[in-house]
Amino acid sequence: MGRRGPGATPAPKDQGENVFPLFEGKLTAPTLPAPVRRWRDEEGLSRAERVIAFLEDLPITSGAHAGRKMTIRPWQRDIVNGIYATDSDGARPVRTAVVSMPRKNGKTALAAGLALAHLLGPEAEPRGQVYSAAVDRDQAALIYNEMVAMIKADPEFSRRVNVQAFAKRIEDYETGSTYAALSSDARKGHGLNASFVIYDELAQARDRKLFESLATSMGARAEPLMVVISTQAADDTHFLSELIDYGQQVLSGVTQDPSFHLTLYNAPEDADPWDEATWYACNPALDDFRSLEEFRTFAKRAARVPSLESTFRNLYLNQRVDAEARFINRVEWESCATVPDRRALRGKACFGGLDLGATRDLTALVLVFPDEQGGFDVLPYFWCPRDLLREKEDAERVPYFTWANKGFIEATPGKSTDYGYVVQRLGELAQEFDIKSIAYDRWRIEELRRQLDAEGVNLRLTEWGQGFKDMSPAVDALETSIIDSKLRHGAHPILTWNASNAVVDRDAAGNRKLSKDKSREKIDGLVALAMAIGLSRRDTGERRSPSCLTDGPIILM
Known part of the structure; x- marks a missing residue:
């Protein structure tokens, strides 16, 4: 009887002929006894040593060394151990376990080998369910194809498994275990009982649904394992970044969690990206099976072409940067993470920037308190409709619910932002601080004015254009305060997210403005911060009478 499933491999014949003619027909006929396996037969090996022995029993299936056995390097041994x-x-x-390193350091072969170890090797369990997951079918097929190539190159493995090419599924008759390739667009993560999962390039995942479905599917297993192998994501808000940050806390001893393991090869943010010593430090396979010549070639191009630098930093150095250059350097922003002393700011003069979102969008208010040294304490506030938190979290891949629960967002009832809550907060802040003026974008301001008038809130509002004329000096002042570490923003997560998204437009004269169109995600809080700092630099700090007011109306209630 033939093997089951569309695209299944043919069943081996009873005769002694070789039915898997690979590598110039050198394979032993499948009817011969299984070869001696060190990982199976040798006594005294630890669990990790058996996995390593299994990996070193697997063939290399492509490239100059095709047909030879894998050799596990010391750094790979450290990962397995x-x-x-x-x-x-x-x-x-x-x-x-999270293994994060630059591209082309042999992660696909390692991932395929580990998956086979859990399917039919020393880590296999009766009726196990092994999966590889990725963002799309093409990516998911990479590990599957490598596994199939390794199986076909081994007569014993070829005899004992059924490969269903159409479904990208492998069944091991000896253990009853199965393997399948999943992609996040297949929506197949529910109803599984996974024993082992490899998630390939998690940084590319648009949301965490498949990851969470697979993680929660492992609860019925005695010793389940999920291994994520990926380059870093572009920013801190991606859930891969959250995993890596958590792993670093575990490594440093800040958090005690023996169930979590991190291996991270990356170049520090302040490292020289063009120094070959930097390359070697974060690419363990460089000049081994990772081509140094190709690395040098791309580095030369990236050094000459600014648009390629971020790609080089992310994919070749495994730094947490986006492919598009951002306005703010992450290291410089993080150097300004001092938390302002709110109690010490009570009654002090401050300036505000207000970016009113659409009724279904994010609204941002940022207050800045200038000091005598030219620095600023920063207090941000954000509003969003409560009924849209889940929708926005899925669409923008940031934790709106967590932010709301922790008080970083004020969630207004319903599906649209009620500006009455914004006005109420403005009234409270006006009683707590000496708000000299608030810069605003005139879009939707009339509705806010009406509610300010109805509530009797007395604030000086200053219209702030969003073109180069008003925004260029504000952007310059914001950038200078960050570079000089004269900003104290307290690492507010939404403001930090906005800062990581920001991209600027530049006119022919070199003037700059923050671009909401070019920015990857929301930058409302950073726009408000820029307006507030720009206003504080422009304003004398003294309240003028309405007769001499030139930059905006006073509302007197």
Whole structure:
């Protein structure tokens, strides 16, 4: 009887002929006894050593070394030892492992080998469910194709499995275990009982749905394991960045969690990206099976073409940067993370920037308190409709619900932002601080004016254009305060997210403005911050009478 499933491999014949003619017909006929396997037969090996022995029994299936056995390098041994280390009872504590490194350091072969170890090797369990996951079918097929190539190059493995090419599924008759390739656009993460998962290039995932579905599908297994192998995501808000940041806390001892393991190869943000010593430090396979010549070639291009620099930093150095150059350097922004002392600011003079979003969008208010040294304490406020938090979280891939629960967003009832809540907060802030003036974009301001008037809130509002004339000096002042570390924003997560998204437009004269069209995601808070700082630099700090007011109306209630 033939093997089941569309595209299944043919069943081996009873005769002794070789039915898997690969690598010039050098394979042993499948009817011969299985070869001796060190990972199976040798006594005294630790759990990690058995996995390493299994990997070194697998063939290289492409490239100059095709047909040879894999050789696990010391740095790869460290990865395996970290994941498969056991406690005093012989159990493996690690349940989630993240391996993050630049591209082309052999992650696909390693991932395929680990998946095979759990399907039919030393980590296989009866009726296990092994999965590889990726953002799309093409990416998901990479590990599957590597696994199939390794299986076909091994007569014993070829005999004991059924490969269903159409479904990208592999069944091991000996253990009853199965493997399948999943993609996030397939929506197949529910109803599984995974024992082992490889998630390939999690940084490319548009949302965390498949990741969470697979993670929660492992609860019924005694020793489940998920391994994420990926370059870094572009920004701090991606959930891969959250995993890596958590892993660094575990490595540093700040957090005690033996179930989580992180291996991270990346260049520090302040490292010289063009120094070959930087390359070697974060590319463990460089000048081994990772081409140094290709690396040098792309680095030369990236050094000459600004648009390629971010790509080089992300994919070749594994730095947390986007492919499009951003306005604010992350290291410089993080150097301004001092938390303002709110109690010390009570009664002090401040200036505001107000960016009113559409009724279904984010609204931002930022107050800045100038000091005598030219610095600024920053207090941001954000509003968003409560009924749209989940929708916006899915669309923008940032944790709106978490931000709302922690008080970073004031969620207004319903599906549209009620400006009455904004006005109420403005009234409270006006009583707590000496608000000299608030810069605003005139879009939708009349509705806010009416509510300010109805509530009797007395504030000086200054119209602030969004073109180069008004925004260029504001952007310059904001940038200078960040570069000189004279900003104290307290690492507010939404403002930090906005800062990481910001891109500027530049006119022929070199003037700059923040561009909402070019920016990857929301920048409302940063626009408000720029307006507030620009206003504070422009304003004398003294309240003028209406007769001499030139930059905007006073509302007197």
